[in-house]
Amino acid sequence: MNNKLKIDLVEESQQNSFPKNQWFVVALSKELKDDFIARKVLNIPMILFRDPQGKVTALEDRCCHRGMPLSSGHLENGQIRCGYHGLLYNATGQCVEVPGQDKVPNKAKVKNYHVIEKQGLIWFWYSFEYETPNSEVPDYPYHEHEDYLYDGDVYHYDTPYQLIHDNLMDLSHLAYVHLKTIGGNAKIHMNAEMKVTQGDNQVVVKRHMLASDPPPTYSMAYPFQAKVDRWQEIDFRVSHIRIWTGAIDTGTDSLDNPERNGFNMRGFHAITPETENTCHYFWTMSTNPQHDRERIAKVVIEQTRLTFDEDKVVIEAQFKNLKQFEHKEMVGIHIDVGLVRARRIIADLI
C-alpha cells in the first residue's frame, strides 16, 4: 500500500452514524475485473477500479470540475476519464489532463480512499482520527485454504445495517424464516444450549446440538455414519460476522476441539452501511466437501442464496414496520443476548 496516500478525513456530517476506525468490505475481488464499480459506502459515493498494475483504487465518484459522477465516464489504461468534458484522473485521484488546456490546475483532484485487496475481499479503512490504519486488515484464511471451496455475492438491502446483524446473531429464526430451505426442527434449534462470550469488539455465540440427524446437505457432502453432533459458532467483529456451522459423527471427537473434522460451512458476512437506512451485504460460503467437491460446493451456494433471499424479505418487512412504530419498546427474549451485546459494542464505537 502506498504510504503517501493521504487518507482524507471523513466529512463531519458522517461522523455520528457508523463505527469509526474499522475495516469495511466494499467489494468482492471477483466484481472488479476489467471495468470499474460505482458504489456508495458509509455515505461516501466511490468509484473502484484497478490501476495500471492491477492494484485496487477507490476515488470519490465526482469530477472536480462540474460534479459529474466519474462513473459516467470510462477507463483508459487504469485511469478514469470524465464523460462530460473529458478530464482524466490517475489512481491517486490527481487530474492529469484537462482537454484543451495546457496546465492542469493544482486544485484539480478528487479524494482517494484507503483500500486494500486481500484474500478475495476489498477492504476500506473507515476513519476520521487516523491518517493511517491503526489495525491490520482482517485475515480470512478460508478463501485461500486448500480444504475449502467458496463463492459468494453482494446483496443490497433497504434496511439499516444493524438489522442484518440482529438476524445473524441468533439462528433460531431458521425454523420460521427458512422453512423452505435450511429450516429444520424449531424445538431443537430453540432448546440447544447457547454460550455467549465477549472479547475486544467481539461477541461469540456458540450452540451445540448433540446426537441429532444430519441435514440432507450434510449427508450429501460427507459420509456420516448415523447420528451427528452439530455446532453453530457466530463470531461478531463489528464490520463483519463469521458463522461456522458443521457436524461430526457423534462420539468421534469433542465439539470443543478446534481441529475437529467433519463437514462444515464457514459463512463470511460483511455488512457495510450504504446510508443510515440502506446497506450492502457481502457474503461468501466456504465448504469442505469430501468428494464431488465442485458440484457439492455449488449446490451449497445455491441453497445459501435461496436462504439469504428469504432473510432479505423478512428484514425489509421488519424495517418498514419499525418505521411505522418508531418509539415502541422491544420486549427481549433469551435468544437476544448475542444481538444485545453486538449492538452495545457498536453504540460504544459511534
Added chain:
Amino acid sequence: MNNKLKIDLVEESQQNSFPKNQWFVVALSKELKDDFIARKVLNIPMILFRDPQGKVTALEDRCCHRGMPLSSGHLENGQIRCGYHGLLYNATGQCVEVPGQDKVPNKAKVKNYHVIEKQGLIWFWYSFEYETPNSEVPDYPYHEHEDYLYDGDVYHYDTPYQLIHDNLMDLSHLAYVHLKTIGGNAKIHMNAEMKVTQGDNQVVVKRHMLASDPPPTYSMAYPFQAKVDRWQEIDFRVSHIRIWTGAIDTGTDSLDNPERNGFNMRGFHAITPETENTCHYFWTMSTNPQHDRERIAKVVIEQTRLTFDEDKVVIEAQFKNLKQFEHKEMVGIHIDVGLVRARRIIADLI
C-alpha cells in the same frame, strides 16, 4: 363482545387528526374469511382475523419482540404466529408461546383494538377518552332486510378522507363527472329544490325532482308507468354517509312519506382515514328490484363500481391540485351548504 378487553389509548401523536369517539368501518365481513387482513386505519397498523370461535379480532400489527409485522406470519387455529422467531399470540394480543423459552415474559403482548362485527360490517371504536364505547354500534338494517339485495367493495384513495365527504354531500357533480354512467341532465339536478337539516353530528340534504323521466336503470328494475317523482337523501354521520335515492310513479304517493314504495337504492359509504392524506372507502349498494332480482342487483353493482371509479379519478386529481395551491381560498356556491356543515361538525370533533 368481551367486556374485559382493554381499549388502549390512542397514541398522543394521533390525537389531532381525526374525530374521536366514533365507530369507523375497518373491513367488510366478506373480506375476512379464512385468512387475516393487514390494514392501517386512523394511523394504526392493524391485523384483523377471526378467533377460534369466529369472532373478529384486531391487533396491533407488530410483534412485541423485534417489531416484525404479525401479518408476515400465519394463523394457527385463530392465533397468529410471527414469521420471524415464531412468537404466538392469541386473540386478546397476549403472547402465549416463545419458542425455546419456558416462561413467556409478562410484557410480551400487543395492543388489542375494540372491533365489532354487525350486519356485514366490521366496526372499530376509535377513542382516547373512554375505555368502553359511549355509543351503540351503528345500525344498518338494509344489509339484512328481505326487500333488499346488496354487495360492495373497498377502494383505497390517495386523498384525505374529507374530500370524499365533499363529493358525496352534493350530487350535482353527477352531470359533469358521471357523464358516461349515471350522469343525467345537469339542469334538472342543479335546479332541484334542496333542503338541508342538521341533527346531532348529522347533516341531511334532501333534493326532490318531480315529474321527470325515470333513468334506464330505474325502468329496468321497476314497472314505472310514465313520469316519476325522484328523490335524493344524503345523511352524513361523521364516519359514514347514507345516500338514499329512488323514484315513485308521479302522483301515487308523497316523497315525504317514509314508507313510500317504488324502486330505490340505498348507498352506504364509510370513509375511514388511513393516514392524514390517504383513506379507505368502504361502500355497499342495496337495491329492491321487483323482478329478476339477482341479475338487476348485480347490474346496479357494476354500474356503481364504474361510477365510483370516475369519482376516484376526479378526487385524486383535485387533491394533487390542492397541494399545488395550498393557501388559496375557495369560493363557495349554493350547492356547498351540505359539505360546509359536514366539515364544521368534524372540525368541532377534532
Added chain:
Amino acid sequence: MNNKLKIDLVEESQQNSFPKNQWFVVALSKELKDDFIARKVLNIPMILFRDPQGKVTALEDRCCHRGMPLSSGHLENGQIRCGYHGLLYNATGQCVEVPGQDKVPNKAKVKNYHVIEKQGLIWFWYSFEYETPNSEVPDYPYHEHEDYLYDGDVYHYDTPYQLIHDNLMDLSHLAYVHLKTIGGNAKIHMNAEMKVTQGDNQVVVKRHMLASDPPPTYSMAYPFQAKVDRWQEIDFRVSHIRIWTGAIDTGTDSLDNPERNGFNMRGFHAITPETENTCHYFWTMSTNPQHDRERIAKVVIEQTRLTFDEDKVVIEAQFKNLKQFEHKEMVGIHIDVGLVRARRIIADLI
C-alpha cells in the same frame, strides 16, 4: 394583446428562485391546436388554450370553487368548463356560469397570465414589479425566414434549469458526450480560439475552427469544395440561448462577415424552470439546406433529437451527483468562462 388584462403579482414564495421581468417560452405554437395544454412553469400551474378568436390564453390551472384542475375539464368554444361541478370560465379567467345558480359570485374568477404568441413560440411575461411588460417580446426571425426550415420539440428535465445553460454555454463537451452523434475531434474543439463578449443581460461565446474537414451532415446539405472554416456562436439571453453553427468554404469569405454564406444551423434553446429542480427545454433547429431541403431538414432534426437525448442523460446524472455532494467546491477550467458569466447575470437578476 388586451391591455386591460390584469397581470397578477407573482406569489411571494416564488420571488427568489427565478429571474424576474423576463419573457419565458411556455409552449411551441404547434403544441396548441384544438385542445388545451396543462403545464407548470416557474412554479405556476397553468392551463393554456386558444380563445374563440384563436388567441392564446393562460389561466391558473385551478377552479376557484373546490380547487379542481381546470385541465381535468374540457373546452367549449374557447372557454374552459370545470370537470367537477361544471363552472365555466372565459379567456380572461372570469367565471361566466355556475350551473344551478343564477348569479355568478364576484369572486369567482382565476388568474390570467400575460402570454403572447409570436413566430411559432408562446412567450409568458414573468414579473412581479410591473403590471405590463417593460421589454418587447423577443424576436426570432429564423422561424419565418424563407432560407430556413425548422422544427423542434419540448423535453422535460429533472434538473435545475441552469445546468442546461452550463451545458450549452460551452460546446467542448461534444467530443465526450456526443461521440455517437455530432462528436467530432476533441482536440480541434478544445483548442479552437474562443472569444467571450458581454452585453446587457447577454453573453456571446464565439469559436472559430479554420480549414477543417466538413462533418458529414454539412457535406450532405451543401456542396462544399474541400476544407471549410467552421464557427460556433453561443448567444445567451437569460430565458433562452441561440446557438449558430456553420461552415463556409475556406478562403471564400470571413467568419466575421455576418452576411456570410455556407450551410448553417440556428439552434433555439429556451429553458424555462418548472420548479427549482425541474425544467422544460423548448428547442428548435433551423437549417438552410441548398437542395433536397425538406429531407435534409428532417435528417437534421432527427440527429438533433439524438444529441439532445444524450445531453439529458448526462445532465440528469450530473444533478443526481450534485445532490450527493452538496457543499463541494467546483474547480474552474478555461472553458467555463461563458457559463460563469451567464450564472453571474442570473444571480444579479434574482
